[in-house]
Amino acid sequence: MIGRVEGDSGESPVDEAEAGEIIARAKRITVLTGAGISTDSGLPDFRGPNGLWTKNPEAEKASNISNYVNEPEVRKINWALRADGKLWANVHPNDGHRALLPLQERGVLHTLVTQNVDELHQLSGIAADKVVEIHGTTRKAGCLSCDYRTEMEAVLERVRSGEPDPDCPVCGGIMKSATISFGQALVAEDLSRAQLAADEADLLLAIGSSLTVNPIASIVPRSKRRGAALVIVNGEPTPFDTIADAVVRGSISEVLPRLIGS
Numbered sequence: 001m002i003g004r005v006e007g008d009s010g011e012s013p014v015d016e017a018e019a020g021e022i023i024a025r026a027k028r029i030t031v032l033t034g035a036g037i038s039t040d041s042g043l044p045d046f047r048g049p050n051g052l053w054t055k056n057p058e059a060e061k062a063s064n065i066s067n068y069v070n071e072p073e074v075r076k077i078n079w080a081l082r083a084d085g086k087l088w089a090n091v092h093p094n095d096g097h098r099a100l101l102p103l104q105e106r107g108v109l110h111t112l113v114t115q116n117v118d119e120l121h122q123l124s125g126i127a128a129d130k131v132v133e134i135h136g137t138t139r140k141a142g143c144l145s146c147d148y149r150t151e152m153e154a155v156l157e158r159v160r161s162g163e164p165d166p167d168c169p170v171c172g173g174i175m176k177s178a179t180i181s182f183g184q185a186l187v188a189e190d191l192s193r194a195q196l197a198a199d200e201a202d203l204l205l206a207i208g209s210s211l212t213v214n215p216i217a218s219i220v221p222r223s224k225r226r227g228a229a230l231v232i233v234n235g236e237p238t239p240f241d242t243i244a245d246a247v248v249r250g251s252i253s254e255v256l257p258r259l260i261g262s
């Protein structure tokens with residue numbers, strides 16, 4: 001289950017030079033990214049004044065798995081919003097996503113664990129097999145009863161062709177975007193991969209995540225306990241700033257290219 005971390009988020013020093021040196025020295029880097037790295041791609045947030053859920057309260061209902069499963073009307077409204085392009089803007093990777101590419105080119109990127117469901121890391125050029133999408137992806141859809149999985153666009157075509165609540169072509173089950181909803185467990189294999197990546201890294205680089213959503217936030221102290229260095233880049237304080245070797249605050253798409261270089 002997804003839960004929140006309680007923690008102290010007091011001020012910590014901002015140390016860009018130190019962070020840059022730690023990144024340059026690292027040989028096996030596990031990167032953990034959250035919503036902050038996609039903000040500059042124009043991805044709307046959920047609860048802000050122009051948030052997806054503020055403007056479409058029905059979409060928030062659909063984000064809870066039991067509403068989604070039990071209320072056909074919630075599913076129909078959700079599919080209609082998706083088919084009309086009202087849940088996701090046409091977004092592209094930004095300089096923050098691209099700033100990670102040199103890590104892959106240098107062969108020091110062990111794994112990229114992301115809480116984001118936008119596939120912008122893969123679109124920026126990060127190899128798909130390096131990426132663990134711990135909360136799934138909105139660009140694919142799947143059946144809640146069997147392993148059937150397909151491109152989101154294929155399901156949206158069915159919606160546009162007159163199926164308000166398209167079912168699974170294999171077993172007739174309920175279809176949903178391939179994201180982890182509130183009340184839904186993470187994919188065990190993805191969590192294991194993320195934990196292994198945290199254990200094997202010599203640096204955990206956390207970017208644009210509040211690090212307050214469990215269980216994935218727990219890989220941060222886990223990695224630190226196994227001896228990895230910890231660098232946090234985020235616009236706001238996080239509960240783990242006090243155990244970090246360097247904390248850098250600011251706009252991710254501006255800061256990250258400076259920290260990683262080319």
Ligand SMILES: [Zn+2]
Pocket residue numbers: 143144145146147148168169170171172173
């Ligand atoms: Zn099915």
